[in-house]
Amino acid sequence: MQSMLPLSLTLSPSDGAREKNCVMRAHFAISDSLAPSDGERGNIHRLPGRTPFWARPTASSGWKSADTLPIANRRYSRLKVCATPDAGSARRVPFISALRLAFLCVATPAALALTPFRLNAAEAVDESKLPPPAAVQIDFDRDIKPIFEKACFRCHGPERPKSSFRLDTREAALKGGDHGVDIIPGQSAKSPLIHYVARLVEDMEMPPEGKGDPLTNDQIALLRAWIDQGVKWSSAPTGPETKIQFTVTPTIRWITVNGDERRFREHYWVQDGWSGGVQDFRFEEKLGEGERFTAEGRTFFGAHDYQLKLSLEKRDFGFGRFGFEQYRRYYDDTGGYYRPFATNSFDLGKEMFVDIGRAWVEFGLTLPKWPRMVLGYEYQYKDGSKSTLQWSDVIADRRDPDSARAIYPAYKDIDESVHMLKLDLSHEIGGVLLEDNLRAELYDLETQRVSRFPFTLGAPIPDRAFRYNDEHDHFQAVNAFRLERQLRDWLFLSGGYLFSKLDGDAAFGLSAFTPSDPSMTLFVGDIANQILLERRSHIFNANSLLGPWEGLSFFAGVQNEWTREEGFGQGFDPDFPKTFASDRDKVVVEESFGLRYTKIPFTVLHADAKFQQESIDHFERQFVDDTFGDDRDFLRDTDATSDLKDYRAGLSISPWRRTSLQAGYRHRLKQNDFDHSRDTDGADFSGNGYPAFIRARDVESDEIEAKIVAHWVSWLKTTLKYQLIATDYTTAADPSATTILEPVLMDVTLPGGRTLAGNYDAHVYSFNATFIPWRRLHLSATFSYSDSRIVSGVDNGAGVVPYSGDIISVLSSANWVVNEKTDWQMSYAFSTADYSQKNETAGWPLGIEYERHGITTGITRRCTKNITTNLQYGFFRYDEPSSGRRNDYTAHAVLASLMISLP
């Protein structure tokens, strides 16, 4: 039994303005209501398929069988009786109600005074124009729900309902929205909803024009009968409301590696050996209407892979979230390889990995008509040791410096932490969306790099090792304010301002020690315990997007950035005190333009242009207090300017429904000029040589891209793509004189001038085919071939030779639904590259040549409604002849999991 006493007053402008902006209604309603349950969430149960089994299936590629995707069978029940009329309003805190009342008291007379409103009360509707109620017993699921799904939920569902009016639950439907009560049980002729769908109220026709077809008289008659019969919700027999859903997937994994197991870990981001735990768990409980608690995560012991995410949400109120996650990044400790040394590559015999993690908590407020606020804190960290490419010399003959090759491995210990506070606000006022994002972070970093050299072939250990200790901490605050507004249907404007401030300090220390006894310091090198760093940035941004004609849109934006960086330090070099400093003032102005045109049949045209002008006032100096001048003392003042022009144009054309062709061209040219107004050193030479030696540097690039997509038939789709990239690097230097060491010691004059410092060309061909011969079998394969070559201006045929070669990458998968309970998956990934170089005699061939295979196969079987088992096997092989086969490995892996889901 419901009762309702409507007292409604609708004010709408007589000029026909749209309802959302110009209709105000004050209402007071008393009602009883039956609360339906939420519709079931469209959960997707994923099957491990295309994803390699060592990855987390929780976020797997989403391959799934149809029967594992429960269609939202929204079940409405009458489990909950709410006798609170307009319960949402009643629950609001008093001061919000007071604000609303005050707003109504002020806004209503003001609106009446300022706007030619007319009274548009429900009584004004000519009810005789309404179709009569249908003379049938209404079944909600059969008669009403399809109408709502087709015509109403698009705007009046649970998420972002227009005019705050929802039709997804009975309680919400009876509560009404911004315009008051819309459904009066038992009185369809008086219910505004019927007036709207019958299109009897000007500017309130539902669905609005362009948002759906008007309801037919038969549909309106059904709605009337439904209201007259008491607004009964679902009549379908439903079981108890699903309040709790729980899924857990215990998993065990075993991986064995023959060969370079550390390289395997680095490639696949997993630990070999036994590991196990919970690959995935998820718990969800519906606490009430719009209230939900979820917990999800994973715990993989042995792999140091953890995640926990907790969330408590209440619709139209707010949320609280907490999370923690960590994974481990592995590194190989092997160095380089030089075949003439006739020895294997060197390694450090050190397990190297970095744990990367973060923990966060955030609270959000999502009250309707209030600014959306999110306040959060996040802690990020990296902790461990990683290999570096800063390899050290290995010497074959101490008397011949040319016999050295830098192949001895190096590493770095890292301890990094970030504490970050964030505050996000967004709100729409008068059609203007305002956003503010604040980030304040405290950053702390300590690293120690270790390099050992020189190492003489045949010696037991390197002669010595160097420690480079870096410390850095800073506080940075960034605030970005942004606003945007759709000013007209054809005009959108946005703009913003970003301010960033960083203050930090750093320290550095270099020392050498004996590898056999790291506690024994041989000598201390450069030290700087006091380094101060500052950075300030201001960025302004203004944009417009215009669409004055149908199918044509044009956007233009301008951005201005000013950044100042300063650094100052004091230390020792290594025996004399020294000071050093730098500051850089950067001004960047960037203009961007874009054009899209879609009205040519089957065609989209686009053109973009970006221009950027940058000027940097760059000052550096260093002074070593050693009573004599040398090139360690220097003073440099450079005015650097750059000019960027970036053009793109292209089209997408689809002359046939199943085929589309995309093609585009891009030309990018960045020209840098350097004016060194001061460049002196302590020896009174004009110019310290580098970098105040480069006068100009241009980077010019052309790119062509073409793609053809063909849906030949419903079961076959192919995509073919081609890219060409060609880039030239041109450098101009001053003429100068210097002394060279080879072929004989002599003074030479460098002529200076422009030279093609580098030339890079690449062709990339990609192809994908998706083949579905039966609806239960899905085959897909992606093939990519690239051919690239870079030649630098120093191609002396010995030390430096072109870096050129080709890469082939193949990814394929097959998913087969074997029967009602069993699925089979298989995937194969392959890549190979040949960038081998032949300059062993006078150089060091660093080009890589390798072949990598990975094949996985698995079966998933649903044993019962609640239990699914999965068994997978993987085989991996890696061959790298260019490393002297030091990095080769073969691996086998087995994974078994059991997914238990409730209910």
Added chain:
Amino acid sequence: MNNWRISAAVMLGALGFAGLFLSSCSTVNRAVIAPPEIEGATFVGNKVCADCHTNITRVFAASPHGRYYKEDLEWAKMSGCESCHGPGSKHVQVGGGRGRFIVNPGKDPQSCYQCHLEVHAEFNLPSHHPVTEFRMNCVQCHDPHGHDIMKPSGGLAMARLNESCAQCHREQAKPVVFEHEALREGCTTCHQPHGSINRKMLIQADNNLCLKCHAQVQSGAGQVVIGKSDHTTRIRGRTCWTAGCHPSVHGSNISPHLHY
């Protein structure tokens, strides 16, 4: 021997196809659904998406993806919102909601791989960001809609060079006294962000990486002078960043020549 192997392969293939054929004839109602497909859903067109996601759709034309964006329903599968998020009819029917009958490419890159084939292939190379391992996703670096100020990559947001990378690689992006001017050109001057055959995702593994910018006119053949310093011997057995020469490639607080 070879004939025996060929016969065995043919037999296995025939058995496989026979299994598939027999399986296809049985009364199994299930089907494989691959993202961004959504079982039972149909395309509704971009205008329907715009009803609720106005803040995104109204600026989308200015985004990089907007270059191939077309409003017509018949294009929805190939160049509309639903080409990435899947057909939206069921999402609309249930009144929307996060994750309700809609594909989120931020959680699953399969939608992105449909068009970015070469990127998918790059993630298959030995040195790559862990996207295929699901420890990263595409939207951590890219803003597909072009309006997120905290993830600048085109569109109407405030794009700032290297900021996408600096979100995680703070150490490399932190301020220093003596910078390496290469960072002004962007991280991608030296690194291939999706994946590379070279460690540390370097574009080149040898000195070409540096010399493409640092080469200058020499006074004689075979000579390698950089600035005023003869590097002819040095670069034969070393890269620029090894042997303690210029290892601080991201800038240094103490050495203007990036020695350490």
